[in-house]
Amino acid sequence: MSQVVPPPPAGSSLNAARRARELAALADGGEVDLLVVGLGATGAGVALDAASRGLSVAAIDAHDLAYGTSRWSSKMIHGGLRYLAKGQVGVAYESAVERNILLTRTAPHLVRAAPYVLPLTPDVSRAQGATVMAGYRLGDALRAAARTPRGTLPGPSRVTAARALELAGPLAAGGLRGALLSWDGRLVDDARLVVAVARTAAAHGARVITRCRALRLSGHGAWVRDEETGDEFAIKARAVVNAAGVWAGGLVPSARLRPSRGTHLVLRAGTLPGLRAGLHVPIPGESNRFVLVLPQHDGRVYVGLTDEPVDGPVPDVPDVPPQDVTFLLDVLNSVVSVPVPRERVAGAFAGLRPLLAAGGRTADLSRRHAVLRSADGIVTVVGGKLTTYRRMAEDAVDVVVRERSLSAGPCRTARLPLVGAPGKGGAGPGNGSVPRRLAERYGTEAHAVIALGKDDPSLAEPVATGIAVTRAEMVWAVRHEGALNVEDLLDRRTRIGLVAEDRKIAESAAALALSNAWKIRGF
Numbered sequence: 001m002s003q004v005v006p007p008p009p010a011g012s013s014l015n016a017a018r019r020a021r022e023l024a025a026l027a028d029g030g031e032v033d034l035l036v037v038g039l040g041a042t043g044a045g046v047a048l049d050a051a052s053r054g055l056s057v058a059a060i061d062a063h064d065l066a067y068g069t070s071r072w073s074s075k076m077i078h079g080g081l082r083y084l085a086k087g088q089v090g091v092a093y094e095s096a097v098e099r100n101i102l103l104t105r106t107a108p109h110l111v112r113a114a115p116y117v118l119p120l121t122p123d124v125s126r127a128q129g130a131t132v133m134a135g136y137r138l139g140d141a142l143r144a145a146a147r148t149p150r151g152t153l154p155g156p157s158r159v160t161a162a163r164a165l166e167l168a169g170p171l172a173a174g175g176l177r178g179a180l181l182s183w184d185g186r187l188v189d190d191a192r193l194v195v196a197v198a199r200t201a202a203a204h205g206a207r208v209i210t211r212c213r214a215l216r217l218s219g220h221g222a223w224v225r226d227e228e229t230g231d232e233f234a235i236k237a238r239a240v241v242n243a244a245g246v247w248a249g250g251l252v253p254s255a256r257l258r259p260s261r262g263t264h265l266v267l268r269a270g271t272l273p274g275l276r277a278g279l280h281v282p283i284p285g286e287s288n289r290f291v292l293v294l295p296q297h298d299g300r301v302y303v304g305l306t307d308e309p310v311d312g313p314v315p316d317v318p319d320v321p322p323q324d325v326t327f328l329l330d331v332l333n334s335v336v337s338v339p340v341p342r343e344r345v346a347g348a349f350a351g352l353r354p355l356l357a358a359g360g361r362t363a364d365l366s367r368r369h370a371v372l373r374s375a376d377g378i379v380t381v382v383g384g385k386l387t388t389y390r391r392m393a394e395d396a397v398d399v400v401v402r403e404r405s406l407s408a409g410p411c412r413t414a415r416l417p418l419v420g421a422p423g424k425g426g427a428g429p430g431n432g433s434v435p436r437r438l439a440e441r442y443g444t445e446a447h448a449v450i451a452l453g454k455d456d457p458s459l460a461e462p463v464a465t466g467i468a469v470t471r472a473e474m475v476w477a478v479r480h481e482g483a484l485n486v487e488d489l490l491d492r493r494t495r496i497g498l499v500a501e502d503r504k505i506a507e508s509a510a511a512l513a514l515s516n517a518w519k520i521r522g523f
């Protein structure tokens with residue numbers, strides 16, 4: 001019996017034809033209630049929040065969905081333990097609440113509980129171990145306060161050295177007196193969260209337009225350039241939110257930021273064999289900072305992260321300096337039995353945290369977010385983190401609605417499943433009926449992605465040997481996820497591009513998907 005495959009939610013598909021149509025309507029002078037500038041997690045969140053309250057919304061990005069910092073994160077949906085350690089109880093609680101919303105309601109397909117092992121090596125004193133465990137217990141209390149069930153996010157425990165080695169095979173056994181095991185939320189892919197939020201906003205009527213750069217903002221709209229054609233025109237709006245992340249100060253100079261660079265290394269599957277849990281590796285000489293070793297769903301492992309202030313012009317894509325690679329490898333190699341040499345590092349990426357300017361080290365700056373108003377009425381929302389994008393959006397839209405006397409309902413996003421989420425009481429495709437990798441990336445839409453490959457078996461094939469992504473996924477991204485070019489496909493809809501060699505061998509498949517996406521049957 002053939003299975004009925006549901007189409008994507010009405011209005012959620014983003015593609016070149018829709019972009020052209022909606023851009024033309026805006027260029028024609030149609031005024032919207034709200035213009036959002038920037039389509040990272042924050043801007044996409046603002047677009048969804050406003051559209052789901054009934055406002056008319058246009059949201060633009062100079063490049064692509066998740067082009068900025070939102071694709072360079074550690075992909076943790078964290079309960080704010082780090083903030084607790086600094087006495088920032090409010091920030092920590094907010095994180096725990098937002099983690100609960102993502103894990104249990106809005107994006108359970110994209111966010112899962114993941115285990116982390118902190119090895120108790122001779123470098124970790126008993127007092128340090130006890131302090132960290134006390135912190136984990138406080139984090140568990142926050143979990144309970146945020147009403148996340150233990151079954152969803154297990155509590156911390158101390159485990160034996162043998163158990164630590166079962167979970168994290170690459171650890172050096174010598175001198176290991178056990179480990180601390182803790183759990184936190186982890187995203188399958190940060191860029192996919194942004195795509196899901198943006199598409200959900202589109203399903204609520206938001207015009208989500210990539211490749212459209214704001215050149216100048218005012219309280220009543222923006223002068224923009226279509227980066228595909230070079231055409232310039234005005235977008236009129238009753239209110240404007242600047243969600244341009246680390247670039248926000250370039251549009252509204254009174255928004256003062258202090259960017260800080262975070263670097264991750266990318267290791268291929270097999271470089272750290274037997275790694276089933278993440279690692280928290282204490283940084284020598286620091287009491288509460290760790291290098292994170294993060295196994296990914298595709299088998300790759302990220303090792304991060306640094307926290308270094310960056311001065312001067314903000315680049316589109318930050319470079320990775322060699323000293324960051326050395327630092328991360330040194331800390332990793334302090335706990336593994338077989339050191340990872342530099343030539344085994346398959347890739348590296350860096351992102352800039354959009355931290356609010358203040359004195360002191362960037363590592364100590366608050367991750368609290370802020371909603372700032374400029375003299376001409378532009379609302380800028382910055383700071384914060386991926387985990388709290390929804391709350392940032394809610395706060396920004398509350399301010400806009402109040403100050404511009406817009407007619408809007410209350411915020412609904414805490415209960416609004418994102419595209420691909422199973423919805424209340426619904427079952428996702430996590431029951432083994434589709435490959436786990438697709439269930440985790442596409443949720444309820446996995447069946448429709450697979451169906452493309454049933455209509456045309458060549459689409460069920462991986463894009464290249466050794467890469468799990470199928471050609472159908474690329475076609476899906478062109479038809480429904482707003483991918484307009486090869487870069488969108490390789491660097492954001494899939495993360496193939498994180499390893500330069502893989503990127504090269506997948507380029508032709510991406511080009512083919514772009515030229516053929518509309519010639520085949522299926523959704």
Ligand SMILES: Cc1cc2nc3c(=O)[nH]c(=O)nc-3n(C[C@H](O)[C@H](O)[C@H](O)COP(=O)(O)OP(=O)(O)OC[C@H]3O[C@@H](n4cnc5c(N)ncnc54)[C@H](O)[C@@H]3O)c2cc1C
Pocket residue numbers: 037038039040041042043060061062063064065066067068069070071072073074075076077078212213214215243244245246247251260261262263305350351352353354382383384385386387388
């Ligand atoms: C290394 C690192 C690791 C992190 N890890 C985590 C983590 O594990 N968990 C977590 O919760 N948080 C994490 N964070 C923080 C989190 O990633 C950021 O706070 C968040 O992604 C910022 O999102 P944003 O939407 O505000 O900015 P961005 O994602 O940078 O989006 C801004 C967008 O604005 C667009 N734009 C810029 N100028 C213009 C213009 N003139 N016109 C139109 N568009 C424009 C850009 O193209 C970009 O897409 C991490 C940050 C870093 C740097």
